[in-house]
Amino acid sequence: MKRSGAIRIGISGWRYKGWRGVFYPQGLRQKDELAFAAQRFRTVEINGTFYSLQRPEYFTAWRDATPDGFVFAVKGPRFITHMLKLNRSDTPLANFFGNGMLALGAKLGPILWQFPPNFRFNPEKLAEFFGKLPRDTEAAAALARKHDHRIEGRAYLRADAKRPLRYAMEIRHESFRCREFIELLRAHNVALAVADTVDWPLLFDVTADFVYCRLHGSEQLYASGYESKALDLWAKRLVAWGEGRELRDGDCAHPKRANAAARDVYVYFDNDAKVRAPFDALALQDKVDHLLLAEKRGRTAGRR
16 A cells, blocks of 8 residues: 655635625624634745744644644744845744744644745755754754844743654755755755745656655736646645655656655645635645546455
């Protein structure tokens, strides 16, 4: 029997005014929107951490609003990636890890570093940055204790258990389309975010022990939806990745495939402008479920 990692499909952010009365029922309280979304998806990507430092009570509330087994992805701050361009990042990293995310406990999933379109491939700078990232929650708590005044008095500095941390990187400049970049990611077990959009490079190289995918809208950024045929293709890709296979039906920067192994897969729809994201996510989840069920039935029939 083929082993498969967990395939989690969800949305990037959940608090959108235009979703109210369309995806969210009319009259649903804003404070209940995450709980509503978490009844339908197994994961959500937190966007607020990209824009500013948060507070521990926010993470605690998000944790408590979601069921057991739910997983949050957390976006790294643009202050580090866009403003500092990874320079002088030690204290900002401590502030980021100390601003409350460890309160998510077992619900803390991958951390995404999204880079701006003018950030070019710099192997030395990236290798140094990857080396600074804590690889488990206890190491993250230790790093968080080096925070500065920005979170003084409201830092969250403990891990409830020692759990591994996962990282993904989203690129937006063509200079990353090279085998040296893929080898660097693989050396540090950092996932290359498969970012579906016409605006930035779309690469399908598998570089870590999990896969991270962001679907922004393949025709119009943040706006265009995904029709049934496109979702069929993405469903096949997700199932293949989960089982340790690769469908090389898109561009790859490295000729060598990753080692075959079952992988967890995280997928986030970011085409929120026209309220397509939640409905596309539900449709893709349904297609993945049908594929997995068909594979299971096929294996059962083969043993008879």
